[in-house]
Amino acid sequence: MPLALVTAIAMLAMWFPVRTYLHQQSQLDATANQIAMIQRQQKVLSLQARSISSKAAATLLARQQYQLVEQGQSLIQVLPGTVTGRSTQWSGDPGYQPLVAPSSVSSLVPSAPTTTTTHHQSGFVARLVRTLEFWR
Secondary structure, eight states, rough: HHHHHHHHHHHHHHHHHHHHHHHHHHHHHHHHHHHHHHHHHHHHHHHHHHHHHHHHHHHHHHHHHOOOTTTTTOOOOOOOOTTTTTHHHHSSGGGGGGGOOOOGGGGOOOOOOOOOOOOOOOOOHHHHHHHGGGGG
16 A cells, blocks of 8 residues: 555656646647748748849839839720620729710610509508519
8 A cells, every 4th residue: 555655646646747748748749730831931922022123123013013103104094995886894993894885875865653542542541552562
């Protein structure tokens, strides 16, 4: 019995430091992996920064992605037209849609609303139907 008690105490005395050591080691490994990943990202970003560090690359980037021009220049955007035989479908910014031909303006004007004759009845049901007229 005394040997079992001594063994149990020795195991407890050894287990707590070993468990703490293993936990700390796993945290150190996770942190080392994060550091390695951040260093890889830093290398990629450094390469990108070097690639656009010249004035010509920065100017090209400004023109392509931000539609910026140098002082004294004008930006002209050529909008795509219709494909022969069929028109293209437009989505997004309405400023990119083609102009409407004056001959087709009459088709864009909404037609006059149609009038329906209703019998004006009095009573609760007739008033309810007139109130909920949007259902028609």
